[in-house]
Amino acid sequence: MDTEPQSELPRVVGREEWLAARREFLVREKEFTHAREALSAERRRLPMVRVEEDYVFEGPDGKASLADLFEGRRQLIVHHVMFDPEWEEGCPSCRFQIREIGYLPHLHERDTTLVLVSRAPQEKIRRYKERMGWDIPYYSSYGSRFNYDFHATLDESVTPLLINFRTREEHEAAVGPWDIWGHELPAVSVFLRDGEEVYHTYSTFSRGLDILLAVHNYLDLTPLGRQLG
Structure with a gap:
């Protein structure tokens, strides 16, 4: 994950261009959400060891x-x-x-x-x-x-x-x-x-x-x- 501070502000655009970009990025966000849910489920299935x-x-x-x-x-x-x-x-x-x-x-x-x-x-x-x-x-x-x-x-x-x-x-x-x-x-x-x-x-x-x-x-x-x- 990129934790560097933002060096430049985002471009200023009209509402329609912003909405198009946001919708495109939403696809990737949903992919990440599904991948995170799958990873969490896999984590729950990990084996365990007796202490x-x-x-x-x-x-x-x-x-x-x-x-x-x-x-x-x-x-x-x-x-x-x-x-x-x-x-x-x-x-x-x-x-x-x-x-x-x-x-x-x-x-x-x-x-x-x-x-x-x-x-x-x-x-x-x-x-x-x-x-x-x-x-x-x-x-x-x-x-x-x-x-x-x-x-x-x-x-x-x-x-x-x-x-x-x-x-x-x-x-x-x-x-x-x-x-x-x-x-x-x-x-x-x-x-x-x-x-x-x-x-x-x-x-x-x-x-x-x-x-x-x-x-x-x-x-x-x-x-x-x-x-x-």
Whole structure:
């Protein structure tokens, strides 16, 4: 997707020429909509894997398991917030993402829970969350392998690198040195609970989170675009 700022304004034309151009572009928009719906359906058909590890998180009310994070619902979306234990706050890009999260009861009505998880200790998370004024459930995975196992934290001393589902060699051949990303990645992981079992169904990283940014998607409708340059 082109995220460069618009260097020139669109041509000024009469209403009939504008309508003809808009109708022509509508054909491509509908093609994109159908392709996106087909991709979403294919995503739902992806296989899943049972989570065998007993991860322990620290929440505002004490320790919690991964199953506890579901809050009794069947589906769980985990937003991995980049917040290293040595930092005093989460990264600005993740902060931007969190502020874009909508009205959580709409997810709850669909049997789905959304939570934030960072490697920072819960005390740092508590202070950060209070300062930001957030009421989203926010857990610490400090001391556990959770972020490493789901490749939102990259550290070869803990687990082999898998950078957006590529090995280090594959990533460097396609993109370049992995360490330009640092150790923490913006990521979302999705889980499904079936009885007492928890399954990992999906994860996405970096640009894969773009669709969750409402303000960018609004700006994509405008002639000036996202104005990121």
